[in-house]
Amino acid sequence: MxxxxxxxxxxxxxxxxxxxxxxxxxxxxxxxxxxxxxxxxxxxxxxxxxxxxPKEDTRDTHTNAVDGKAVPVPHFGVVLAWDDFQDFANHLKNKHVDFVIEPYIRFEGLVGEQATMFFYDPSGNALEFKAFKDQTQLFAK
Incomplete structure (x- = not known):
């Protein structure tokens, strides 16, 4: 690759x-x-x-259920290093970011184990930041 x-x-x-x-x-x-x-x-x-x-009168919010949570679609973000995820999450909490999905570990102990969090920017664009415990599993099935 x-x-x-x-x-x-x-x-x-x-x-x-x-x-x-x-x-x-x-x-x-x-x-x-x-x-x-x-x-x-x-x-x-x-x-x-x-x-x-310009701001539109209606906001078409769509979510998909993932791991029992309502994940906003569309969304974008970055895959962080595992060791950087918690520091960044704490930084966002200190800046009083309102999380849609609080930072947590998804698929714990399974292929693709990851830390993830979701929040919106002030215009309603959804962002996800995540980190894989083993980054070689980013595309693992």
Missing amino acids: RRIQPFHLAVPVYNLDECRNFYRDILGCEEGRSSDHWVDFNFFGHQLVIHYK
């Missing part, structure tokens, strides 16, 4: 300043280029761009 390349992801936000602060000050992402309608971030080595989009 070739070396993993950074991905590019653009997401809509209805309050550019609030979301800029969230990604920069809460998640700790370094800000890159920007305009009055979008902002680039170094999202854990990947390129995330938040683009202004």
Whole structure:
């Protein structure tokens, strides 16, 4: 398998300043280029761009049941190192992030054992951060 390349992801936000602060000050992402309608971030080595989009009257929230929890769909995030997950979760708790799914261990003792947590950005984009106890099991069946 070739070396993993950074991905590019653009997401809509209805309050550019609030979301800029969230990604920069809460998640700790370094800000890159920007305009009055979008902002680039170094999202854990990947390129995330938040683009202004007017707020819609309705929010179509969908979830899928995984491990007895209502996982928001769509969502995005990063796979962290196992040793970094708890520190990052504690950082988010100290910043008063409201979790949709609190940090916990999923599939404990099984193939694909992982720590995971879900939360929303200020514009309602769902994020998941996870860590695999054995990262070679990322795609294990």
